[in-house]
Amino acid sequence: EIVLTQSPGTLSLSPGERATLSCRASQSVSSNYLAWYQQKPGQTPRLLIFGASSRATGIPDRFSGSGSGTDFTLTISRLEPEDFAVYYCQQYGSSPRTFGQGTKVEIK
Amino acid sequence: EVQLLESGGGLVQPGGALRLSCAASGFTFSSFGMSWVRQAPGKGLEWVSSMSGSGDSTYYADSVKGRFSISRDNSKNTLYFQMNSLRAEDTAVYYCAKDQGWLIVDWGQGTLVTVSS
Numbered sequence: 001e002i003v004l005t006q007s008p009g010t011l012s013l014s015p016g017e018r019a020t021l022s023c024r025a026s027q028s029v030s031s032n033y034l035a036w037y038q039q040k041p042g043q044t045p046r047l048l049i050f051g052a053s054s055r056a057t058g059i060p061d062r063f064s065g066s067g068s069g070t071d072f073t074l075t076i077s078r079l080e081p082e083d084f085a086v087y088y089c090q091q092y093g094s095s096p097r098t099f100g101q102g103t104k105v106e107i108k
Numbered sequence: 109e110v111q112l113l114e115s116g117g118g119l120v121q122p123g124g125a126l127r128l129s130c131a132a133s134g135f136t137f138s139s140f141g142m143s144w145v146r147q148a149p150g151k152g153l154e155w156v157s158s159m160s161g162s163g164d165s166t167y168y169a170d171s172v173k174g175r176f177s178i179s180r181d182n183s184k185n186t187l188y189f190q191m192n193s194l195r196a197e198d199t200a201v202y203y204c205a206k207d208q209g210w211l212i213v214d215w216g217q218g219t220l221v222t223v224s225s
Contacts, residue, residue: 033210033211035211035212037153037212044203044215044216044217044218046215047211047213047214050211056213088153090153090155090212092209092210092211092212093210095167096167096169096170097158097210098155099152099153099154099155101152102153
């Protein structure tokens, strides 16, 4: 089973700042099948990024994903008020599909 | 528009059973694999089970293998999750999700399962 470790656990930033979230895998993620999801309090998760760097339909271009192998990054170029949420990475290249523990982006 | 509507959650005693349903609409149900993902209160996401579009293939997390069973009725556009021998640690919101390959692309609103005496 691939273990995904996200860092930091919490990121305290102000609107307009840049957010950089990390996801590290215990072994190489097959075909870079790494996704990022956003979850706001009381809401369902939403797909942001798939294939490590492809934005899902309707996702603003301030969200970008990068990385390969075992190290992946989600970057939010300029935080909007609606971006404060919890972000999860997930690998879907091998079974069982696994999630990271999440990074909370909170308002500073 | 994809819609996934879960039902069947509730309070059940340890050792009890519950059957979740997920009514799907807005896409050709039989063409897509489907999954169940759960989230314990205040915790992260955990994939628990998946089924192929045809229903020929099923997959389970070790934590539920042998206790839970996924199934689908493509004529009714409905996914099911039979949960037996429930434990306190199974308490969670259970999300029905639509797969594209192995990628989870859409999520339902979830149904809360509480296992407690």
